[in-house]
Amino acid sequence: MVKVENTKSIAMSDSIINLDHGDPTAYEEYWRKIGDRCTVTIRGCDLMSYFSDVNNLCWFLEPELAEAIKELHGAVGNAATEDRYIVVGTGSTQLCQAAVHALSLLAGGTEPVSVVAAAPYYSTYVEETTYVRSGMYKWEGDAWRFDKKGPFIELVTSPNNPDGTIRETVVNRPDDEEAKVIHDFAYYWPHYTPITHCQDHDIMLFTFSKITGHAGSRIGWALVKDKEVAKKMVEYIIVNSIGVSKESQVRSAKILKVLKETCTSETENFFEYGREMMKNRWERLREVVKESDFTLPKYPEGYCNFFGKTLESYPAFAWLGTKEETDLVNDLRRQKVMSRAGERCGSDKKHVRVSMLSREDVFNVFLERLANMKLIKSIDL
Numbered sequence: 392m393v394k395v396e397n398t399k400s401i402a403m404s405d406s407i408i409n410l411d412h413g414d415p416t417a418y419e420e421y422w423r424k425i426g427d428r429c430t431v432t433i434r435g436c437d438l439m440s441y442f443s444d445v446n447n448l449c450w451f452l453e454p455e456l457a458e459a460i461k462e463l464h465g466a467v468g469n470a471a472t473e474d475r476y477i478v479v480g481t482g483s484t485q486l487c488q489a490a491v492h493a494l495s496l497l498a499g500g501t502e503p504v505s506v507v508a509a510a511p512y513y514s515t516y517v518e519e520t521t522y523v524r525s526g527m528y529k530w531e532g533d534a535w536r537f538d539k540k541g542p543f544i545e546l547v548t549s550p551n552n553p554d555g556t557i558r559e560t561v562v563n564r565p566d567d568e569e570a571k572v573i574h575d576f577a578y579y580w581p582h583y584t585p586i587t588h589c590q591d592h593d594i595m596l597f598t599f600s601k602i603t604g605h606a607g608s609r610i611g612w613a614l615v616k617d618k619e620v621a622k623k624m625v626e627y628i629i630v631n632s633i634g635v636s637k638e639s640q641v642r643s644a645k646i647l648k649v650l651k652e653t654c655t656s657e658t659e660n661f662f663e664y665g666r667e668m669m670k671n672r673w674e675r676l677r678e679v680v681k682e683s684d685f686t687l688p689k690y691p692e693g694y695c696n697f698f699g700k701t702l703e704s705y706p707a708f709a710w711l712g713t714k715e716e717t718d719l720v721n722d723l724r725r726q727k728v729m730s731r732a733g734e735r736c737g738s739d740k741k742h743v744r745v746s747m748l749s750r751e752d753v754f755n756v757f758l759e760r761l762a763n764m765k766l767i768k769s770i771d772l
């Protein structure tokens with residue numbers, strides 16, 4: 392790979408751009424146009440109690456958020472909500488930990504339950520399962536290599552973060568009572584991927600962050616079939632944070648409601664807007680990567696039940712690789728582009744994860760810098 396640090400021709404802008412985190416600021420423009428329709432007024436006397444609905448197993452879930460979640464899934468057709476418990480969390484980050492905790496506790500053994508995910512995996516799973524040094528579960532890494540006996544939890548992310556592929560379980564022990572799965576559907580929404588069927592798994596995680604881009608609200612939800620699992624998840628959240636901010640829930644409910652209302656509109660459909668934006672970004676990225684040493688995954692088309700046509704996938708992250716033996720994260724860093732190292736995702740130095748959800752100007756600078764790396768390489772030849 393080219394060594395670009397001393398090359399004068401590349402300086403377009405001096406700022407470091409951070410595409411390591413998937414901060415979804417790309418959608419701000421859409422919500423600016425929606426204007427006051429999403430504005431929520433909260434008075435000093437509102438939302439003071441810890442409790443939202445004492446009759447609900449998840450008593451800190453605001454009923455209007457529960458309603459908005461069910462309506463949105465119904466309209467999009469991406470997940471079944473009937474006969475399951477909704478557990479709200481401070482982001483799906485908290486819910487993933489709650490689910491791992493609940494399943495491990497209910498496994499009831501004395502040995503830690505193994506937790507695995509197929510590489511390349513969402514690197515935060517590693518921190519989520521190791522940080523508190525729990526004795527109840529143990530991160531065992533790549534699910535493709537997992538062959539231990541005993542209880543285990545497989546984290547399945549589909550479409551996958553970081554590489555955008557559609558995933559199913561890879562450990563596959565269908566008759567094993569000790570095999571548990573948590574499905575993370577953060578990106579199973581029509582702007583990223585065709586909605587090919589309505590998901591119907593035991594534990595499904597969703598995040599407000601990656602649907603609309605409101606990551607700062609820190610709202611996620613789990614759709615859980617089993618009552619005991621839901622109960623234990625709720626207990627975890629009570630111990631961890633005694634519920635979830637009501638202000639955030641009320642604001643999320645309002646935005647999800649507007650999202651649902653506009654999703655049949657010809658002019659204001661958020662998913663249409665998001666899909667067009669992602670398509671445009673992916674096409675421009677592929678153009679830069681074309682005829683270079685960089686690589687990007689190819690995705691199969693699928694029939695999207697939401698849009699009623701066959702569509703491509705436009706993942707929230709680009710899983711950028713290189714054909715050369717090089718440390719790509721460092722090559723990009725020299726260009727003042729921060730990305731997530733493939734090694735952190737259980738992969739190699741030749742891959743990085745790059746966020747596709749930055750603001751437009753940042754994305755443009757990224758493309759320019761990438762194009763320059765390619766240009767310098769061809770001059771080298």
Ligand code: PMP
Nearest residue numbers: 482483484513552577598600611
């Ligand atoms: N799961 C996946 C696959 C993600 O990419 C993210 C966000 N990066 C999360 C969960 C966490 O989302 P939240 O903001 O709701 O905590």
